[in-house]
Amino acid sequence: MPRVVLGAAFVPGGVVRALGAVLPVRAPTLPERVSFAITSSVKIPPAHLLLDWYDRHRRVLPWRSGPGQSADPYHVWLSEIMLQQTTVKAVGPYYHRFLEKFPTVQDLASAERDAVLAAWAGLGYYSRARNLHACAQQVVALGGFPHTVEGLLTLPGIGAYTAAAVAAIAFGVPVVPVDGNVERITARLFAIEAPLPAARKTLAQLGAQLNEGKAAQARPSDFAQALFDLGASLCAPRSPACGVCPWQGHCAGQKTGLAPSLPRRTPKAVKPVRYGVHFLVVDEAAQVLLRKRPETGLLAAMTELPGTEWRTTPWPQAEALRHAPVPADWQPCGTVKHVFTHFTLEVSVFAAQVKRFSNQAGQVGFLAPVGQVASLSLPSVMMKCLKAGLKTLEG
DNA sequence: GAGACGTGGCG
């Protein structure tokens, strides 16, 4: 039976707590408050218990092949990119839409970048879409997806996790993709109390050893996905169902009662608030004035309603209106609140109707039929602004 | 290593 050795255990208040054992994980240099504990050894839980559970409870997902069937690398890769920091439920419609528009990696590679961005609109983390497109072109140039972790790692948008996931799921390479699920499962299995994100490296090294043993080595794809399913159901972040877990009795977190509180996380900094103003103007032909955001930074290259910069102080109405894209009878439409990863945005929305756009509008951006825009291709924050403006104009 | 980078759902 393989044994895991741990490097470090987090010790609050300097109290040493016994946990893992030491080993392939080199003890990192830590702050003084954090002590190290070398402890009893921990065993890798039997993979066959998880695989048996998976065979009975596996989720049916659009990108998964049936039991025993080999997965399509394009489908696996596309789903893995979409699923980064994104829920299965949110991905579903986008995944189907993408395969309709871009049935093969060749179709995706030869598509316009803006068509890919438009299809991604609303899903978030838009660098994923730009990297997706670039990656597709590299894959086509290479004649197909690399079959190895190292090869996959050279592609844009593919990091350590995704390389391992595609290698394991599409090509049967015996590696463990360490994502948030596997981090959580690992932290619980070995009762790792060191908080994320500092403990990420330790958890990754431990998690990578979970497939030691014959059962897991024989089914790399299923083992990886079994870990995802366990993490998404029984070993969920809140209220884990340890009582029915296939690894019950092999889990230090369950034995100690710490499981529900693991993994621990270092408290996050408070989010600052930023303020912006955006304008919706519609002509009698029901066209709206839009513009393209800069190629880099937040919502890079995405479409937006014209507006101001997003600054740390609110915009008084008089000042806001000086930034209107065209002269018009602007009506206040209230504020839209939107939470980004690292700040909260409050947008004051103004709306106006004009008979027709003057040449001046062409300097601001471009026109698009409002009905077409409302159906897609705007990031969510801009969709909120659009709706707020339309509500005022219609009401 | 820390910060940038979206969004929707849930308790």
Place this chain on the structure above:
DNA sequence: TCGCCAAGTCT
């Protein structure tokens, strides 16, 4: 209402 979190990557 609000904070937390989800199949991370890049700089």
